[in-house]
Amino acid sequence: MELKRLTLSILIITKNEAELISDCLLSCQFADEIILLDSGSIDSTPEIAKELGAKVYIDKEWEGFGKQRQKIQNYATCDLVLMIDADERISSELQSEIKCILNGGLPVNEVYAIPRLNFFLGRYMKYSGWFPDYVIRLYSREHFRYKDDLVHESLNFGDAKVKKLKGYFTHLTCRDLFQFQKKQLHYAQIWASERAIAHKRCNYSSIWIHTIAAFFKTYFIKCGFLDGKQGLLLSFVNANYTFNKYTILWINKSENSR
Structure with a gap:
């Protein structure tokens, strides 16, 4: 049939x-x-x-x-x-x-x-x-x-x-880096807000650990170097996005503890 x-x-x-x-x-x-x-x-x-x-x-x-x-x-x-x-x-x-x-x-x-x-x-x-x-x-x-x-x-x-x-x-x-970064910052704010609502916290050192890890993962583990200069730039963009996420979460923690 x-x-x-x-x-x-x-x-x-x-x-x-x-x-x-x-x-x-x-x-x-x-x-x-x-x-x-x-x-x-x-x-x-x-x-x-x-x-x-x-x-x-x-x-x-x-x-x-x-x-x-x-x-x-x-x-x-x-x-x-x-x-x-x-x-x-x-x-x-x-x-x-x-x-x-x-x-x-x-x-x-x-x-x-x-x-x-x-x-x-x-x-x-x-x-x-x-x-x-x-x-x-x-x-x-x-x-x-x-x-x-x-x-x-x-x-x-x-x-x-x-x-x-x-x-x-x-x-x-990403056709426009400025607009892409604005969107990434918006996503970072939402991510941090969701974690704060769930009572997730981070300390100052974890900001840098996660930021460095994001760059290393993109450029080396995920072979970003094979994507030329765009791979390098994307590795920095991912690191910046991660920095923003954890910094906003850390700031929220600091403000809530006052």
Whole structure:
């Protein structure tokens, strides 16, 4: 008996992504439906998305990445969902793999991990811990939900089997170092706040231990030196991000102890 083809919803959460959203959506046109949940863009992101066939919803009540991903999943109607960000594009290889999956049975106890080829200051990184950079983004809509994480959200997939795909996202991670650093600082603040709420603390020396370890791991253990000057710069960026995380956590501890 021939299996019925599964349907696919591609889901995108956005805010002020007019510069990037067109190419993202053009790579998604093979889906049965494309849904965009915007959290209050003041640019033309929603209008561009509508012109390219996406169903657009607006929700300005931001509660974190995990909850926002679950909100958009609630709008989906297809068998499988694929989460994608505005700065990601679906390669032709990944599109072909997904089409093969749609022709199979419903993967009730399976989720799919997709590698990302990350772009950093003019170079697609092959080392530095940035490739293959698997993210779990393709799964059964009815069987899996996102955790309520503020940042670096993750799917709650329990004991489901994780299947790694070969096709990849291209990810425009960092085209502008200043904007990237601003985003990293924002993430560091959220990370420190989450740890403070969980009563996690750090001392002054641990700031430097973790910072030095972050550089060493990226440049030497993850072979960042093979990514040339971008690998060196990324090692410093990772060290700076780590420094910010632990410094903010240490400051919070100091202020709370007064």
